[in-house]
Amino acid sequence: MSFGKRAAWILLVLASVFLLLNTPVVWKWMYPIKYEQQIVTAALKYKVDPHLVLAIIRSESGFATDRVSKKGAVGLMQLMPETAQWIVNEAGFRPKDSQYLYDPVMNIEIGTWYLDFLLSRYDGDIVKVIAAYNAGPGKVNGWLASEQWNGTRDTVEDIPYGETRQYVQRVLYYHDRYKNIYDFQLR
Structure with missing residues (x-):
């Protein structure tokens, strides 16, 4: 030949x-989805983009319900127990038992409520929300106030914490992928 x-x-x-x-x-x-119905249900309830919930779960736990981080974050959306307890009290959730963060339905519900809370706090800006989900709103507010970071996607590399910078980049990457692959009909 x-x-x-x-x-x-x-x-x-x-x-x-x-x-x-x-x-x-x-x-x-x-880019698979596990717990699709639970994610869509919580996203509808709290008016949060389901692609964002998916990207957070993929980045945080890879859809593993039993994941516990070195810092103690638990479950699918890797919620810190103290933050989760604050959300439970604030939102009036009624967990069945003390292991509620391992329950995918409860973890998604609490985590999505928290995303809605952060979206309200940051006027719907998902870049700031993702950073706050990882580093906490206090840190993000400090970076914004001191002008260490202006909060935009174009300046993610200016985020002072390497872990948060990489986290925001990863979640945005997954968000874009899931958005291009899956079309959720939310009513």
Whole structure:
């Protein structure tokens, strides 16, 4: 086989592989959803973008309900027990038992309520919300007040904490991916 024919075959194979990989089935395999109904239900209830909830869960726990971080954050949305207790009191949730953060329904409900709280606090700006979800609103408010960071997506690299900077970048990446792959019909 001549070089030209071989090159043409290689190009054809590569184009076929690219087309195969660039299909909704492959993208959904790469970016799966677990607990879809619970996420959509909580997103509807609190008027939060379900793609944001998905991106947070993917970044925080990879959909593992039993995940506990080194700092003590628990469950799908990696809620700190103190923050979760504040939310439970503030929102009037009634957990069944002391292990409620391991319950996917309760964890998603509490975490989505908190995202709604942060969205209200930051006028719907998801970049600031994501940063506050990770570092806490006090830190984010301090960065904004001292002009260490202006709160925009274009200046994420200015976030003083490396962990938060990387977290915001990761969540935005997943948010964009999930938004391009899944179309939720929220009513």
